Amino acid sequence: MSWDSFVIVGDTHGDMIDLKARKAFFAFCDEFKPTKRIHLGDWVDLRAWRRGASSADQADSMQKDYDAGLDFLKKFNADIAIVGNHDYRLWLTARDGRGPMRDYAKRIIEDVKVEMDAIGCRLIPYGIHKGFYELGKVRNGGYYCNHGYKSGIHAIVGEARHWNRSISGHIHAVGTYVDAAKEARSAHTVGTLARLDMDYAIGNEGTARHENAWGMGWENTKTGAVEFRHVRKIGKEWMYSDTIKGVR
Ligand SMILES: [Fe+2]
Numbered sequence: 366m367s368w369d370s371f372v373i374v375g376d377t378h379g380d381m382i383d384l385k386a387r388k389a390f391f392a393f394c395d396e397f398k399p400t401k402r403i404h405l406g407d408w409v410d411l412r413a414w415r416r417g418a419s420s421a422d423q424a425d426s427m428q429k430d431y432d433a434g435l436d437f438l439k440k441f442n443a444d445i446a447i448v449g450n451h452d453y454r455l456w457l458t459a460r461d462g463r464g465p466m467r468d469y470a471k472r473i474i475e476d477v478k479v480e481m482d483a484i485g486c487r488l489i490p491y492g493i494h495k496g497f498y499e500l501g502k503v504r505n506g507g508y509y510c511n512h513g514y515k516s517g518i519h520a521i522v523g524e525a526r527h528w529n530r531s532i533s534g535h536i537h538a539v540g541t542y543v544d545a546a547k548e549a550r551s552a553h554t555v556g557t558l559a560r561l562d563m564d565y566a567i568g569n570e571g572t573a574r575h576e577n578a579w580g581m582g583w584e585n586t587k588t589g590a591v592e593f594r595h596v597r598k599i600g601k602e603w604m605y606s607d608t609i610k611g612v613r
């Protein structure tokens with residue numbers, strides 16, 4: 366058997382995670398037992414450090430958020446954790462923050478590295494140049510897993526054009542795009558495990574399509590081909606199929 370299973374989750378957003386989606390996700394992992402476990406980024410929310418954050422948000426302790434984010438990555442036993450734009454605020458603060466905040470951010474980054482080393486997780490930096498993980502072989506039907514760098518309703522098309530083959534998060538919506546002119550060019554977005562009623566999203570109509578979902582599939586360890594599936598909530602349950610079979 367040359368197909369290894371994988372699970373891909375993104376946008377868990379620390380203490381803003383939806384507890385029902387979290388529970389279902391870990392129940393899925395226990396059943397499916399994926400060989401490879403990938404987090405696409407935004408494992409913390411860091412709303413307090415967002416530019417333009419309200420004073421209430423700034424006062425909000427980040428410890429709970431950080432603990433929830435790290436707890437998720439450890440329980441998930443992630444093999445790959447990509448830095449998302451929310452997580453990247455840590456690196457920005459470590460570089461540009463004032464006095465004690467800068468030292469604090471540096472300490473947290475060190476802590477993240479130690480914790481990820483302990484579970485054997487590879488940390489992938491933020492940004493279009495280095496911020497991706499090649500799942501399988503892209504030239505044979507694999508994908509560049511990345512946080513996602515586009516927003517708006519055409520985000521997924523933009524990801525496909527940039528990466529050619531892409532699995533990303535960031536827009537918190539589920540989607541698949543296949544380029545009609547170039548069928549091998551395709552992109553998927555996996556949804557989010559974060560709450561769908563987050564305060565800063567409430568006035569933005571684009572958030573209406575946010576969905577608690579994740580991705581799964583199989584990677585052919587000989588050819589590098591990848592078969593990707595969405596796991597979405599239908600009624601009260603998240604539905605998936607756990608086998609892959611071939612015919613000739
Ligand atoms: Fe996000």
Ligand SMILES: [Fe+2]
Nearest residue numbers: 407449450535
């Ligand atoms: Fe994001």
